[in-house]
Amino acid sequence: MFGRLAAQRLNEIRTAIRRTTQASRSFSTALNYHIDTPDNKPDLPWEFNNANKEKVKEILSFYPSNYKQSAVIPLLDLAQQQNGGWLPVSAMNAVAKVIEVAPIRVYEVATFYTMFNRTKVGKYHLLVCGTTPCMIRGSRGIEEAILKHLGVKRNEVTKDGLFSVGEMECMGCCVNAPMMTVADYSNGSEGYAYNYYEDLTPKKAVEIVEAFRKGEKPPRGTQNPGRVNCGPEGGNTTLLGEPKAPPCRDLDAAE
């Protein structure tokens, strides 16, 4: 009786502790080990499709024939595009076969890079930048808005399989913070797109998501109509004149 009570209490304490510590460990996808699921098993067949087989040949031609393993990252990327944005273990095995290495050498690469998704993602994988400049400009609110709108948690796929939301680190777009990236896997590797949507507000972000749902392709780049690319709102304020030629010593006088 007391034993059970104590165990229960211990469990409560444990979960309480875990909640606080696990929050700091949020990786882009999945665990560092594989668990068999019906759609992700080593014995499922997986092959590059015919169009991509040509691309595989082209990628391999970039590398010396005795250094085929150098092609591991481009091939994994191609496999991910073909497979709707994620890499099942059988796709990694297929890549290992192409570059003639042991599968574990491919798993090592795929687990190292966070942009290789080893669990299912939506057709539109939305990655909200979480690095400091975007965070200061409100990326937390944007992520919250999208998650609330879609009714999912981070790294979860919506029921219709269209969307998933993840976090990523700085994409070098801080001047237009906050931003998010949309990896579009809806048309395989041919229609694959990887676009930035910048100057977001929570409302704007939800609008973009809705546009994607309707099958539209909203224009990429800054979402602030007053700005052109990363230029300031309302036109340039500095460097308005013709730039001066670079200063140079008087070569004639020197002679």
Place this chain on the structure above:
Amino acid sequence: MGLGLLASRALRSSRIIRNSTRTIVSTPELKNADAAAAAAAADAPSDLPKRNPVGGARVHIPNPDDVIEVFVDGYPVKIPKGMTVLQACEIAGVDIPRFCYHSRLSIAGNCRMCLVEVEKSPKPVASCAMPALPGMKIKTDTPIAKKAREGVMEFLLMNHPLDCPICDQGGECDLQDQSMAFGSDRGRFTEMKRSVVDKNLGPLVKTVMTRCIQCTRCVRFASEVAGVEDLGMLGRGSGEEIGTYVEKLMTSELSGNVIDICPVGALTSKPFAFKARNWELKGTESIDVTDAVGSNIRIDSRGPEVMRVVPRLNEDINEEWISDKTRFFYDGLKRQRLNDPMIRGADGRFQAVSWRDALAIVAEVMHQIKPEEIVGVAGKLSDAESMMALKDLLNKMGSNNIFCEGNGMRPNADLRSGYIMNTSISGLEKADAFLLVGTQPRVEAAMVNARIRKTVKATNAKVGYVGPAADFNYDHEHLGTDPQTLVEIAKGSHPFSSALKNAKNPVIIVGAGVFDRDDKDAVFAAVDTIAKNNNVVRPDWNGLNVLLLNAAQAAALDLGLVPESDKCIDSAKFVYLMGADDVNLDKLPDDAFVVYQGHHGDRGVYRANVILPASAFTEKEGIYENTEGCAQITLPAVPTVGDARDDWKIVRALSEVAGVGLPYDSLGAIRSRIKTVAPNLLEVDERQPATFSTSLRPEVSQKVSATPFTPAVENFYMTDAITRASKIMAQCSALLKK
């Protein structure tokens, strides 16, 4: 505790003791490393005491022009070009702490524990990965080096659990030792430590992955030495972990070695888990007898029990690895042991009797039987002394029908070069082409296979294999399954003969399984022709080898255990099995009297009329000769069980009861007897090369048959009485069959 609270605490404390900010370094002079370094440089010692290289490290300088001189802590050291800073320090007698560096594996340089200061280098350098340059001034004992090590150690301990009291590595843990020697006495890490899911690597290796410090030694061992690319480094940053990604067991015959190379308790022995602490164990330096390699082992025992087996360094035989069979068969020593002399009664059941009665009955029966109907069979695990005694006893009884199982019924003991590994195991590294005939070294002699693999990896040596389909962990060419292929190679019509011809140091290895073939003479004749045509045997190189299967085989042939008739079993009326369990007794007449002398109730016991219990190799001193003709001695590690006695003593006692007393009463005396027969057996740890080549063999008229070669070892894990009694080996073979 929230972060804010922590931060405010930190702030408060720093406000109170502003002048003495908390520092990690333990000694005051380390707090200001640069100043202390300058002070140390000013009063450098003028005459330095002598230092000895670490672990007896020796410098081998192949080319005198390539010698460079470096200074380690002021000591000048001469080393060959290409050595690393760490190796130079070892030769100078300075032990550099390290985790990821292992002399037999490739250099990773990722643990950073081996940081040293090098003059004119702006930062401490990782000595394991830095080549030593001429005139380099290396400093291993300066405040900068010490501070660097303390810092690295702090990072390593950050995520390492504090579970030393329940860790099997405790007491022999590199991390424990080095954190004592080089670490700080306090840590600053207050956050939660990470935890990692344990991996299932099979029945031999236990994993506690949270303890892993990511040195990647196991990953490198698996892919470089064992040849199984199963382990890898997964993830990145603080989430990094060692694993197989997919659920996979480590299917290697060398997997147990990752236990030894793991510097922490992440990979430990599963059968040994929580059984003993290493400081309670008594180590006995002995020899492995489960195959013919004679790997050097240390038997760790506590009281009467063998607790574990670990390898000993022997560069010429097993380097510092041993096979899984050698490492984990020891639990077989505790099961199915024969501990009392027994006689089979009329009802077919065994009854324990006294030694006096048992020996009297054996002696009586022996005298009633015609001498030519007496047969003696020495088992796989017999030592030279007992085989000598048994042969002398049977000869005194008038019989010369004695043989050792595995050698076949028509063994050729005349030419020593015809049954040993003439190249020697370490000599295989010089080879550049291999022809394996009817042998699967991976299961027959895992350590020889590791050597071949090492050579193939280093020199891209070609390997041709004739035999049944087999599992290899290096590139090889399967030339055929029957001896006809050998004839083709001998004629030069086979594509592989050009590879042999072009090789500088070709090696031919014939498996001992060939001894049991009817056309064995023809097979050896074909091999001899190949050797002659390809210059395999030269004054400076002997590449013609036989790879034996059992520990007793070489010594048995040296001692001349050759039966007079190859049909002696068919007409035998009295058979003396000395630990022989795998000899074929199907043709033995039903009325034959069988004595089984041995330590395990195994196959030999089923047919026995009398059982004489003997001690196992861990309980006695005995000479074993390995496949390369090197004699080595086992030492008793534990007392024997029950009423068992050493093999040669039983035979000696029986001779007394039978009235044909043998003229030796001690190990020394029996060894002087051996000296008159095979003096090489007494030159322990020396290789006595065979003096005559096999070219002296008589002409053979026999033709090779078309019968394909058969595997000599069906199950790597179960080859003899001890391994068949082992539970761990049974688990391994169950996995093998899956």
